[in-house]
Amino acid sequence: MTKASSSAKVKQLIPKHSDDKNRQNKTTSSQVRSRATVNRLKLYRKKAYQYDKKGRRISGAGDYTSNIPEPGAGRTAPNRRWFGNTRIVDQQQLEKFRESIQNVRQDPFSVIIKQKKLPLGLVDFDNTASEKDGSRLSLLRIEPFEEVFSEKKWRKRPRIGDFCDLKEYSETAKKLRDKYEASIGEEEPVLHSIAENSTNGKEDSQVIFERNHALDKGQSKRIWGELFKVIDSSDVLLEVLDARDPLGTRISYVEKYIQRECPHKHVVLLLNKCDLIPSSVTRHWIRYLSTEYPTVAFRATLQKSFGKSTLIGLLRQFANLHSDKKSISVGIVGYPNVGKSSIINTLRGKKVVNVAPVPGETKVWQYVTLFRRVYLIDCPGIVHEASAPDDAELVLRGVVRTESLRDEAADYIPLLLERVKKQHLKKTYGILDWTDANDFLEQMAKKTGKLRKGGEPDLNTSAKMILNDYLRGKIPWFIAPPDYCTNMEQEDSTSKGNSIDDTEVSLLEEKEEEASKDVVTDVKESTPEENNISLNMEEYSTWVE
Ligand SMILES: Nc1nc2c(ncn2[C@@H]2O[C@H](COP(=O)(O)OP(=O)(O)OP(=O)(O)O)[C@@H](O)[C@H]2O)c(=O)[nH]1
Numbered sequence: 001m002t003k004a005s006s007s008a009k010v011k012q013l014i015p016k017h018s019d020d021k022n023r024q025n026k027t028t029s030s031q032v033r034s035r036a037t038v039n040r041l042k043l044y045r046k047k048a049y050q051y052d053k054k055g056r057r058i059s060g061a062g063d064y065t066s067n068i069p070e071p072g073a074g075r076t077a078p079n080r081r082w083f084g085n086t087r088i089v090d091q092q093q094l095e096k097f098r099e100s101i102q103n104v105r106q107d108p109f110s111v112i113i114k115q116k117k118l119p120l121g122l123v124d125f126d127n128t129a130s131e132k133d134g135s136r137l138s139l140l141r142i143e144p145f146e147e148v149f150s151e152k153k154w155r156k157r158p159r160i161g162d163f164c165d166l167k168e169y170s171e172t173a174k175k176l177r178d179k180y181e182a183s184i185g186e187e188e189p190v191l192h193s194i195a196e197n198s199t200n201g202k203e204d205s206q207v208i209f210e211r212n213h214a215l216d217k218g219q220s221k222r223i224w225g226e227l228f229k230v231i232d233s234s235d236v237l238l239e240v241l242d243a244r245d246p247l248g249t250r251i252s253y254v255e256k257y258i259q260r261e262c263p264h265k266h267v268v269l270l271l272n273k274c275d276l277i278p279s280s281v282t283r284h285w286i287r288y289l290s291t292e293y294p295t296v297a298f299r300a301t302l303q304k305s306f307g308k309s310t311l312i313g314l315l316r317q318f319a320n321l322h323s324d325k326k327s328i329s330v331g332i333v334g335y336p337n338v339g340k341s342s343i344i345n346t347l348r349g350k351k352v353v354n355v356a357p358v359p360g361e362t363k364v365w366q367y368v369t370l371f372r373r374v375y376l377i378d379c380p381g382i383v384h385e386a387s388a389p390d391d392a393e394l395v396l397r398g399v400v401r402t403e404s405l406r407d408e409a410a411d412y413i414p415l416l417l418e419r420v421k422k423q424h425l426k427k428t429y430g431i432l433d434w435t436d437a438n439d440f441l442e443q444m445a446k447k448t449g450k451l452r453k454g455g456e457p458d459l460n461t462s463a464k465m466i467l468n469d470y471l472r473g474k475i476p477w478f479i480a481p482p483d484y485c486t487n488m489e490q491e492d493s494t495s496k497g498n499s500i501d502d503t504e505v506s507l508l509e510e511k512e513e514e515a516s517k518d519v520v521t522d523v524k525e526s527t528p529e530e531n532n533i534s535l536n537m538e539e540y541s542t543w544v545e
Contacts, residue, residue: 242272242398243271243272274307284481296314348368410437410460420475429447
């Protein structure tokens, strides 16, 4: 073969076009595409399916996809492995499980640990209940399958309104906003005009007074923000109640919120300032409140505290229950001035947070270490607006600083006189008798020298003084538990009544000291009966008539 003819054959074998697939699979030069590369690039350029003008598919995508059938409805064969981590229970077993879990949930002294490992969804699935309250589980009963998923499904269209352009839209929005603001102005009772009460003169009709904002303490957005931070960060919530008015200082809203949003968090009620009420009343309150949550009687002072060991034992139990966690946090929440910060100081045995006899001392949440694995979180005092019926109630619950009260301080004295027994007021202030609140205030002002120019008694200042004494425990008072009277009669016939003698006091104190040495291991051990309190007889001499 001549040299010319052989070179012509080589030219024929190596196509010039870079997309020609009739080329060698192995090329000598890295710059020349191999056959495989050409094929791959062609594949990339092709569409997966080809459609005609009407949108019907006319062919598959060449070599690779043309043989693959179009996906349609089909069944996947069940596989045993899907059910590998499941267990089969029959209806009877399920009912038994439901019943026992419900019993445990209703018992305030039992705790479900490792809830995530239990199929609690089965317990909550109650056909009748879900149908009634329209919960998630009855979704298909609320909206039938056909309307949600099938071809006949329908969706609500959003109401956009009949607007042609943006300008028209913004004008309508402005009008609606003005209308809304006007309606709010009508409802809000911020400004009270006393014109309606006045009988004479134009001057009076123009006098307007503003509501004292000091009465809104503990209701601000900022304070509630602090509360939710504390709730979120806590595993256990100590709700502190003033033993003199436990139901008045109870925040049921928070309890319901925890039940609804975070049922795995533990709630404990702490009846603080129990040194200011008789022991029998404390016992009754504990019996009453323990039906809902574990309740501990407490006295928060550094020297002669009460209930410290019970509470520490309880917190240790919670720490043991959550042994899988590195540490647990205990949030301390409650009304202003109920003694939250004092409780932290008492538990630590020294002053670690600021305490004051006035509400609103704690401004922001603060962390304090109790043990290596238990942290305490102090929360500012909060007030739930809906549970505070009127201003007098708020003032007598100690929510407001008395010095922030203006001329209205005297208005709260009638309610105070209703709550405090006459003999205690007589004993505290040495006033023999009075006809009404005004008479009482006048006598008090004269007695304490609170007089204005010209010797006129300063009722407002003496009212503030009485309120301070009432809140700081100088005047004895308490609100009796619901079943107090009837139970007291029974107790009186069987035992010695509401006083306890010195031997009983020392026995209880000894018992408490012993308890503080042990680490309690079982939640069931802290029963309400064990929370009996010991009393310092000197302080309670006023109660023993
Ligand atoms: N008698 C008596 N007084 C108490 C007790 N606990 C607290 N106090 C007093 O109650 C007042 C308020 O205590 P704080 O600890 O500041 O109350 P708080 O709940 O932290 O108050 P805020 O800062 O408003 O949230 C202080 O004068 C305490 O001395 C108690 O158990 N018995």
